Amino acid sequence: MGERVDLVPGTLGMLVMKAVSAESLHGFGIARWIESVTGDRLTVEEGALYPALHRLEKRGWLSSDWQRTEHGRRARYYQLTRDGRRELDALRARWEGSAAAVRQVLDAEARA
Amino acid sequence: MNLDRKHRRIRDEVAHHISELEAQLEAEGMSREQAVAEAARRFGDRNRIEQATREIASGWGMWTRRADIVRQDVAHALRQMLRHPLVSGLTLATLVVGVSATTIVFSVVHAVVLSPLPFHESERLLHVSQTSPQGRPYSISEPNFVDFRARQRSFVEMAAMGFENPILSGLGDAESVEGMRVSHTFFSLLGITPILGRDFLAEEDLFGGATDVVLLSEGAWQRRYGSDEDVVGSTMFLDGSARRIVGVVPSGRAWPGVEVFAPLAPNPDVFRDDQRLEAIGRLLPGVTIEQAARDMSEIALQLSDEYPESTDRWGAAVQRARDWLIGPQLTQLGGFLLGPVGLFLLMACASVSNLLLARATVRLQEMGVRAALGAGRGRLAAQLTVEGLVLAVLGGALSVVLTLQGLRIVQALGPADIARLGEAGVNTSVLLVGTAAAALAVVAAGAAPALLMVRGSVFSGLRMGSGAASGTGRRFRDGLVVAQFALAVTVVLSATLLTRSFVRLQNVELGFEPSGLLRFAVRLPDDRFSQATREDFLRLLREDVEAIPGVEAMGATSAPPFSRFGPSNFVARSDQEPDRQEDFVPVSWRAISGDYFAAAGIPLLAGRLFGPEDRPAPRDQVLNPPVIIDRALADMLWPGQDPLGRLVTWFLPGGRQCEVIGVVASARDEQVEGMPRPRIYRPFSYTFWDQPSVLVRTAGEATDLIPTLRRAVLSLDAAVPAISPAPVEQDLRETIAWPRFTMQVLTVFGFIALALAAMGIYGVTAFSVAQRRREIGVRVALGAEPAGVHWMVMRGAMRLALPGIVVGVAVSLGLMRFLETLLFDISSVDPVTYLLVPSTLALVAVASAWLPAKRAVRLDPRSALVSE
Numbered sequence: 001m002g003e004r005v006d007l008v009p010g011t012l013g014m015l016v017m018k019a020v021s022a023e024s025l026h027g028f029g030i031a032r033w034i035e036s037v038t039g040d041r042l043t044v045e046e047g048a049l050y051p052a053l054h055r056l057e058k059r060g061w062l063s064s065d066w067q068r069t070e071h072g073r074r075a076r077y078y079q080l081t082r083d084g085r086r087e088l089d090a091l092r093a094r095w096e097g098s099a100a101a102v103r104q105v106l107d108a109e110a111r112a
Numbered sequence: 113m114n115l116d117r118k119h120r121r122i123r124d125e126v127a128h129h130i131s132e133l134e135a136q137l138e139a140e141g142m143s144r145e146q147a148v149a150e151a152a153r154r155f156g157d158r159n160r161i162e163q164a165t166r167e168i169a170s171g172w173g174m175w176t177r178r179a180d181i182v183r184q185d186v187a188h189a190l191r192q193m194l195r196h197p198l199v200s201g202l203t204l205a206t207l208v209v210g211v212s213a214t215t216i217v218f219s220v221v222h223a224v225v226l227s228p229l230p231f232h233e234s235e236r237l238l239h240v241s242q243t244s245p246q247g248r249p250y251s252i253s254e255p256n257f258v259d260f261r262a263r264q265r266s267f268v269e270m271a272a273m274g275f276e277n278p279i280l281s282g283l284g285d286a287e288s289v290e291g292m293r294v295s296h297t298f299f300s301l302l303g304i305t306p307i308l309g310r311d312f313l314a315e316e317d318l319f320g321g322a323t324d325v326v327l328l329s330e331g332a333w334q335r336r337y338g339s340d341e342d343v344v345g346s347t348m349f350l351d352g353s354a355r356r357i358v359g360v361v362p363s364g365r366a367w368p369g370v371e372v373f374a375p376l377a378p379n380p381d382v383f384r385d386d387q388r389l390e391a392i393g394r395l396l397p398g399v400t401i402e403q404a405a406r407d408m409s410e411i412a413l414q415l416s417d418e419y420p421e422s423t424d425r426w427g428a429a430v431q432r433a434r435d436w437l438i439g440p441q442l443t444q445l446g447g448f449l450l451g452p453v454g455l456f457l458l459m460a461c462a463s464v465s466n467l468l469l470a471r472a473t474v475r476l477q478e479m480g481v482r483a484a485l486g487a488g489r490g491r492l493a494a495q496l497t498v499e500g501l502v503l504a505v506l507g508g509a510l511s512v513v514l515t516l517q518g519l520r521i522v523q524a525l526g527p528a529d530i531a532r533l534g535e536a537g538v539n540t541s542v543l544l545v546g547t548a549a550a551a552l553a554v555v556a557a558g559a560a561p562a563l564l565m566v567r568g569s570v571f572s573g574l575r576m577g578s579g580a581a582s583g584t585g586r587r588f589r590d591g592l593v594v595a596q597f598a599l600a601v602t603v604v605l606s607a608t609l610l611t612r613s614f615v616r617l618q619n620v621e622l623g624f625e626p627s628g629l630l631r632f633a634v635r636l637p638d639d640r641f642s643q644a645t646r647e648d649f650l651r652l653l654r655e656d657v658e659a660i661p662g663v664e665a666m667g668a669t670s671a672p673p674f675s676r677f678g679p680s681n682f683v684a685r686s687d688q689e690p691d692r693q694e695d696f697v698p699v700s701w702r703a704i705s706g707d708y709f710a711a712a713g714i715p716l717l718a719g720r721l722f723g724p725e726d727r728p729a730p731r732d733q734v735l736n737p738p739v740i741i742d743r744a745l746a747d748m749l750w751p752g753q754d755p756l757g758r759l760v761t762w763f764l765p766g767g768r769q770c771e772v773i774g775v776v777a778s779a780r781d782e783q784v785e786g787m788p789r790p791r792i793y794r795p796f797s798y799t800f801w802d803q804p805s806v807l808v809r810t811a812g813e814a815t816d817l818i819p820t821l822r823r824a825v826l827s828l829d830a831a832v833p834a835i836s837p838a839p840v841e842q843d844l845r846e847t848i849a850w851p852r853f854t855m856q857v858l859t860v861f862g863f864i865a866l867a868l869a870a871m872g873i874y875g876v877t878a879f880s881v882a883q884r885r886r887e888i889g890v891r892v893a894l895g896a897e898p899a900g901v902h903w904m905v906m907r908g909a910m911r912l913a914l915p916g917i918v919v920g921v922a923v924s925l926g927l928m929r930f931l932e933t934l935l936f937d938i939s940s941v942d943p944v945t946y947l948l949v950p951s952t953l954a955l956v957a958v959a960s961a962w963l964p965a966k967r968a969v970r971l972d973p974r975s976a977l978v979s980e
């Protein structure tokens with residue numbers, strides 16, 4: 001388990017969309033998934049998660065429906081729409097572009 | 113209901129999340145109670161999260177939050193305005209005046225000049241005129257129009273029109289109505305289709321054909337026939353002959369007063385130099401105006417070759433129909449008004465900007481505090497924007513009210529011959545311009561202060577305190593005041609020149625007496641009157657009219673004072689008769705009868721007037737018919753000699769030698785401006801004229817006699833009504849309506865410009881006094897003389913006003929030549945005006961700065977020093 005890190009502002013939407021890109025998940029499942037793939041370094045605030053889910057759904061990037069969990073509970077499951085997939089690709093490209101640029105700067109030989 | 117479902121969904125989602133969390137914590141080994149408590153702690157404020165989610169789901173949250181901020185800002189802006197009522201009032205007034213002036217002028221220019229003519233594809237319509245060998249445009253004669261139309265290759269079609277006033281009888285008393293003779297192609301060319309019945313047919317437009325038909329205008333149809341649809345096919349009497357009504361046309365927007373249209377049926381055999389028709393044509397697709405002009409000139413050249421006796425070296429010219437209909441005066445006025453009004457809006461912007469800036473500089477401190485307390489720049493900028501918008505909305509609303517009132521006044525004062533002035537109103541495009549003007553004013557005016565505040569100077573504002581204003585801000589404000597004074601000088605100078613010119617125009621010696629003079633016309637058509645019976649009619653009419661109490665004299669003339677129609681001819685001394693027409697003297701002429709000179713009030717200077725002895729006996733060829741000439745012509749032909757008994761050759765018709773029997777004073781009865789054209793008078797008996805005008809000299813209130821006169825004329829011959837009787841003074845007023853209107857408009861502009869300049873310098877001075885409270889307080893505490901303090905403040909104001917005035921005078925000197933054509937008998941660099949106006953402006957500056965200076969003197973040093 002590595003050191004805990006803060007969520008980079010503005011990336012929650014992208015992470016949530018990534019979380020539901022393969023299979024549909026409920027809110028708790030999304031938070032758990034993000035925590036588990038980052039080895040618990042990244043936690044998702046519930047206070048931010050639900051507003052984010054509703055915002056993404058309102059924009060048409062997520063859709064949702066009620067399903068039964070494996071424990072037989074009723075839960076709201078979210079999945080990525082086609083628009084959402086396109087948006088996720090775009091966000092990802094932008095993120096990787098800027099991350100690469102930042103890295104280039106940091107790796108560059110500093111000149112006197 | 114939908115909302116309820118959303119609420120429930122969110123609650124269920126959150127509940128599920130918490131129960132999953134509890135389950136996970138239990139699985140990690142917590143007891144049920146511990147897990148519930150820990151989950152609740154980790155999850156946080158459940159209600160708040162649900163609320164936040166709901167707001168996003170419903171989309172309301174953002175808006176209610178923003179609306180809340182806006183409401184706060186609006187309230188803040190209103191409080192700010194109320195806290196400084198004088199400054200706010202000035203700002204608002206300036207804005208409203210500037211925007212209203214712009215909107216009024218634009219709506220007038222829009223309706224009158226800019227909006228398209230009420231015809232189909234009116235930009236393809238051309239007006240065709242004949243041009244004299246000297247290049248002056250004239251109307252077209254009937255035979256020439258027939259030839260132009262037959263030979264042209266540039267137009268889809270051509271049409272001609274002539275204005276006339278036929279006598280309408282058979283519907284109550286006989287009366288004269290406005291009418292037009294038009295080609296059968298006229299309405300289809302313009303894209304006007306009858307709303308009832310049919311258009312003229314080609315065979316009805318042939319000379320000698322079935323021309324006894326008439327079209328009614330929609331207005332006449334409503335007014336005279338109560339919109340009766342059965343009117344088509346019925347008969348009306350025009351000039352005594354029966355005409356069948358074949359249709360009704362919606363012609364009101366193009367020719368509002370015209371009631372009846374008759375077929376033109378051009379006579380190919382009348383004189384080719386009897387030019388009475390206006391011709392128009394619609395360009396063929398792909399043909400340019402230049403090509404059409406060449407086409408017309410070529411035809412004119414052919415006609416000049418074919419008919420050298422009447423059209424020798426006459427040419428042709430074309431212009432856009434709109435230029436012909438709207439006329440150069442209106443187009444000139446349009447530019448003339450839009451120019452200053454643009455400057456005007458700029459001035460208003462400058463004033464508003466100035467007042468906002470002044471306030472902004474004071475408020476730097478407030479902004480600084482707010483920034484220090486954590487308000488972002490965006491937030492401060494938003495607040496300033498809201499303040500600007502509040503100003504714009506208030507100003508806009510008041511401007512609409514003022515614009516509507518102002519338009520009504522303009523329409524009441526404007527010259528009657530501005531065709532579409534009545535149509536000026538607040539329509540969409542006018543509102544757009546008004547709104548744009550208001551928005552532009554506020555944005556332009558608000559930008560400077562907003563920049564000043566937001567551009568990093570917030571904190572320096574806090575440090576400096578209100579006592580020290582930013583130097584850029586002050587220079588900018590000062591520049592605005594200088595510019596305002598420059599503009600005010602220019603506008604007031606123009607207004608003063610026009611006013612002085614108009615006063616001279618009004619007091620000009622006319623050479624005749626328009627007050628108490630009435631005029632009307634009588635139609636004495638060929639089919640009922642011979643030249644002899646016309647004379648008899650006028651003689652009997654004179655007896656009847658001069659018997660009316662209050663009437664002093666009556667005379668008849670071929671053209672009344674200030675009529676648009678001023679007949680011209682050429683004369684020369686018979687003993688020095690030149691070979692070519694160009695070397696004759698161009699004159700204005702009148703055929704007169706009765707006591708014309710007494711009625712008009714033109715004094716006889718030498719010789720005698722026409723008498724019964726001048727009446728030619730039937731079939732008697734008088735060798736040298738008598739003529740009377742005016743002073744100007746006498747001085748021109750026989751300078752320093754006695755013209756009485758001398759012979760003058762009258763070029764047309766036939767070059768007769770006439771004997772001068774009298775000399776009368778020159779009368780400015782064609783136009784008031786300029787020198788009157790030399791005039792020659794002949795007795796009515798020698799001239800063929802079917803519509804003489806009658807002048808009646810009255811002792812008292814001329815207008816009161818009009819009903820009596822109408823009855824007197826009708827009782828002499830029931831088919832001969834008095835055509836449009838009116839006082840000549842009214843004609844005089846209309847002749848100078850344009851100069852008056854231009855003067856009035858510029859005078860109003862001048863006052864507004866003065867007020868704006870005064871407000872500007874007042875604002876800046878008052879503000880600088882407020883800013884320098886501490887400095888002034890120190891001076892007063894150290895024993896400065898009140899007079900010294902007063903002088904110091906005044907000097908500050910004068911330092912701005914005087915350069916402004918100087919710049920304004922310099923700019924005016926450059927611009928005034930554009931005004932020259934509008935000035936009468938006064939130089940555009942009239943020294944009196946150039947002394948008067950700058951001194952007045954200087955006085956205004958002194959007066960405006962006086963109050964703040966007074967306040968500075970009365971400043972209590974203690975309160976000034978502790979105020980910070």
